Amino acid sequence: xxxxxxxxxxxxxxxxxxxxxxxxxxxxxxxxxxxxxxxxxxxxxxxxxxxxxxxxxxxxxxxxxxxxxxxxxxxxxxxxxxxxxxxxxxxxxxxxxxxxxxxxxxxxxxxxxxxxxxxxxxxxxxxxxxxxxxxxxxxxxxxxxxxxxxxxxxxxxxxxxxxxxxxxxxxxxxxxxxxxxxxxxxxxxxxxxxxxxxxxxxxxxxxxxxxxxxxxxxxxxxxxxxxxxxxxxxxxxxxxxxxxxxxxxxxxxxxxxxxxxxxxxxxxxxxxxxxxxxxxxxxxxxxxxxxxxxxxxxxxxxxxxxxxxxxxxxxxxxxxxxxxxxxxxxxxxxxxxxxxxxxxxxxxxxxxxxxxxxxxxxxxxxxxxxxxxxxxxxxxxxxxxxxxxxxxxxxxxxxxxxxxxxxxxxxxxxxxxxxxxxxxxxxxxxxxxxxxxxxxxxxxxxxxxxxxxxxxxx
Amino acid sequence: xxxxxxxxxxxxxxxxxxxxxxxxxxxxxxxxxxxxxxxxxxxxxxxxxxxxxxxxxxxxx
Numbered sequence: 414x415x416x417x418x419x420x421x422x423x424x425x426x427x428x429x430x431x432x433x434x435x436x437x438x439x440x441x442x443x444x445x446x447x448x449x450x451x452x453x454x455x456x457x458x459x460x461x462x463x464x465x466x467x468x469x470x471x472x473x474x475x476x477x478x479x480x481x482x483x484x485x486x487x488x489x490x491x492x493x494x495x496x497x498x499x500x501x502x503x504x505x506x507x508x509x510x511x512x513x514x515x516x517x518x519x520x521x522x523x524x525x526x527x528x529x530x531x532x533x534x535x536x537x538x539x540x541x542x543x544x545x546x547x548x549x550x551x552x553x554x555x556x557x558x559x560x561x562x563x564x565x566x567x568x569x570x571x572x573x574x575x576x577x578x579x580x581x582x583x584x585x586x587x588x589x590x591x592x593x594x595x596x597x598x599x600x601x602x603x604x605x606x607x608x609x610x611x612x613x614x615x616x617x618x619x620x621x622x623x624x625x626x627x628x629x630x631x632x633x634x635x636x637x638x639x640x641x642x643x644x645x646x647x648x649x650x651x652x653x654x655x656x657x658x659x660x661x662x663x664x665x666x667x668x669x670x671x672x673x674x675x676x677x678x679x680x681x682x683x684x685x686x687x688x689x690x691x692x693x694x695x696x697x698x699x700x701x702x703x704x705x706x707x708x709x710x711x712x713x714x715x716x717x718x719x720x721x722x723x724x725x726x727x728x729x730x731x732x733x734x735x736x737x738x739x740x741x742x743x744x745x746x747x748x749x750x751x752x753x754x755x756x757x758x759x760x761x762x763x764x765x766x767x768x769x770x771x772x773x774x775x776x777x778x779x780x781x782x783x784x785x786x787x788x789x790x791x792x793x794x795x796x797x798x799x800x801x802x803x804x805x806x807x808x809x810x811x812x813x814x815x816x817x818x819x820x821x822x823x824x825x826x827x828x829x830x831x832x833x834x835x836x837x838x839x840x841x842x843x844x845x846x847x848x849x850x851x852x853x854x855x856x857x858x859x860x861x862x863x864x865x866x867x868x869x870x871x
Numbered sequence: 872x873x874x875x876x877x878x879x880x881x882x883x884x885x886x887x888x889x890x891x892x893x894x895x896x897x898x899x900x901x902x903x904x905x906x907x908x909x910x911x912x913x914x915x916x917x918x919x920x921x922x923x924x925x926x927x928x929x930x931x932x
Contacts, residue, residue, distance in 0.1 A: 421877070422877050423877060424877070525876060525878070526876075526877075555880070555888045555889055555892070556888065557878060557880035557885075558876070558880070559880065559884055559888045560879075560880055560881040560884035561878060613891075616887060616891075617883075617884060620884065620886055620887035621881055621883035621884060622883070623883060624881065624882045624883030624884075624886065625883070627882065636875065637882070637885075639886070639888075641888065641889050641892040641893070642892065642893075642896055644896045644899060644900050645889075645896040646892060648896045648898075648899030649891055649892045649895055651899055652895050
């Protein structure tokens with residue numbers, strides 16, 4: 414079955430057969446594909462871990478007529494999208510895209526698109542997953558993906574750095590990148606003093622506006638041929654790279670400081686860690702999703718126990734701090750991502766099939782939901798049985814913390830509102846989660862009113 | 872014959888790119904020439920330092 418997201422580029426497509434992912438190269442992309450291999454560009458990119466490697470498969474595996482090659486790419490464990498990335502993740506993906514274009518130019522080719530969806534975060538670093546992104550081109554041809562690069566990368570990065578980290582979520586609405594005229598309206602006026610942003614965003618938006626008023630070309634008339642020098646091509650790339658590198662964002666938020674400002678005593682913290690460690694050992698799985706992971710204290714604990722972890726949190730600053738720490742430690746087994754579990758990433762794009770929803774993108778062996786349920790149940794008014802049902806859809810086992818009303822953190826949530834949560838008790842929790850799950854273990858946290866549950870889906 | 876892209880490069884974006892590439896090429900070229908010359912000078916100097924260091928190391932031994 415042809416992947417529903419794989420329709421934009423006619424030179425090939427992705428399909429699944431018997432649950433295995435393949436990429437088919439079509440006749441129209443044959444020359445570019447053979448040059449990509451013959452110039453050694455593919456080998457060099459694989460050697461430097463800049464592109465996902467593939468295995469050539471027999472041509473009989475082709476899904477449709479017209480195949481010149483069938484590839485079986487190595488799978489990325491968890492697919493993530495740019496609207497789930499923190500600032501540095503998007504910035505690293507942007508710099509990788511520029512590096513790929515630069516290497517393509519060295520090989521007499523070019524990167525034909527600069528879509529952020531062609532990049533995935535794999536084992537702690539960005540990597541290109543679209544093997545058909547390269548085509549032959551004269552070095553004097555302007556880069557057709559310049560506009561796409563600015564819309565997919567430069568505009569959201571500039572908005573995060575100069576306006577607000579939540580601007581990254583705009584990519585969820587604008588699947589083709591943030592329109593430049595919108596970006597320039599939202600950016601502060603002082604960004605016009607930045608040479609790179611002024612040229613690639615502000616002037617760029619103006620050029621697009623003027624071109625929109627141009628009369629259409631004559632029918633059958635020749636397409637306008639524009640040329641640039643090779644030095645100009647490199648200079649443009651260099652300018653984009655410097656502009657991206659010059660963008661900075663320092664995370665600071667209530668949540669990223671949360672781990673250090675919690676009300677737990679040392680004894681409670683040690684007890685909670687001990688219980689989580691023992692429960693993870695009981696589960697004996699390989700993959701864990703830590704929802705409401707904050708800056709990743711328990712994700713690290715799971716990674717230390719041998720799990721590959723995706724650490725989801727709604728706060729961009731926490732995810733940024735977590736990613737920088739994971740990068741610094743060289744820990745490829747944790748992938749921090751931005752997600753609000755009360756409003757998770759939906760399916761988007763053409764026919765709602767281009768980008769999968771959060772729930773369609775993997776099923777870990779165990780779900781960690783620590784100090785989260787009170788935010789969902791009291792902060793978002795979600796009834797406990799609803800929380801239990803969602804968790805059961807996500808994973809066969811779950812480690813869930815119940816934070817009762819007498820806990821200072823829950824008291825804070827209730828401080829300015831009427832307590833309408835008569836079922837929010839430990840008995841209510843047992844009853845709600847006892848529906849979709851069997852309660853395997855219930856461990857009170859020492860020196861704290863909290864309780865941890867180990868659950869198994871019925 | 873130009874190589875046409877499958878994505879829409881945008882005619883305004885293409886025009887701007889041509890203008891920017893022209894304007895950026897000059898400082899980029901000089902930076903590269905100066906950079907290359909500078910790294911050559913530094914490279915030579917480092918080579919000298921390294922060989923001096925080598926001799927010192929031999930003396931120490």
